[in-house]
Amino acid sequence: MNNRYAYTLNDQQVVAQILSGDINAYAQLVKRTEGLVTQMIFKMINNPSDRKDLAQDIYIKVYKNLGDFKFQARLSTWIGQITYNTCLHYLSKKRPVLLNAYLDADADEQRSLERLQQKTQDIHSNETESIIFGKQASSILHSEIGRLPPMQKLIITLFHAEELSYQEISEITGLPDGTIKSHLFRARKTLKTNILTNYTREDL
């Protein structure tokens, strides 16, 4: 496979190559964007075998619709949109309960926010501990992120790990900037509070 695609061609050129029938260019497009797609699938879908099927479905959809892509957004953002909608569609068919967790989680979030506010008030009045991460940081953070509500889990990952902007996350999820900011605020606050209350410096 020719690696020149990965470094020398921009999105428009890669798309033009693919549309002209260059299959290797499509392989490079998959390699360029699979990091984001994998992150999103892992955060939205729990079943490993379903993740594999979904990842393939997503890239088949991308291939079929590439001719309609008009560069109104970045190519990776457009693929992110397809990933998000494909995962939601999967959840609506196979796991209606999980879909509700994404789209109708306000009641649960409100309850957890109230609990969190109580916890944070205690911490605010006496936040004397510093968070100093050590060897266990990665596993602790993975575990704490896993406990976040689904939408918060996805948004904190897109913002911090994938370094997407509010606007890009908004384009992917179709949610307004304000809602994204609110999810992100709650996610960070929950993580910080849980780490401060549940772990000692030695644990981290």
Next chain:
Amino acid sequence: MTILHLSEEEIQDYTDGLSTAGQQAHVAACASCKLRISNYQSLFSELQTLDRPAFDFDLATLVLAQLPTAKAQYPWLPALAAVLSVIFCAVIALCYGSLIGQFIKGMSQIWLLILLCPGAILLSLQALHLYQDYQSKLTEIKLQDLAT
């Protein structure tokens, strides 16, 4: 210096690099707010360095093996064939309409059923496919609405 500490939201914004001169002045002199900012700084920096999930298979290879065959070179060809078929049927009906009518009238009921049943089944399958397609598109639109 004001004794009013920054709110949790302001602390997060400050850590993101969004702050006013007043907030900066307060933080410079406030150990408590400094500590809260430092905790978020540690958290954000650790979040950026977390291991990214990865599949244990080569996604690109799997996808390439399943790509649909190249699109038809002349996508308008099926439409042209359909139009020509309709014209052909209309011409036949106009020229030989009375003969066809007589032929059908002369057919036994069994032969009529043999001809009509497959046609009816094909039409029903087409209608079902159209309905399923419509339902699937409707679901996608509803999901989009729910998400927003």
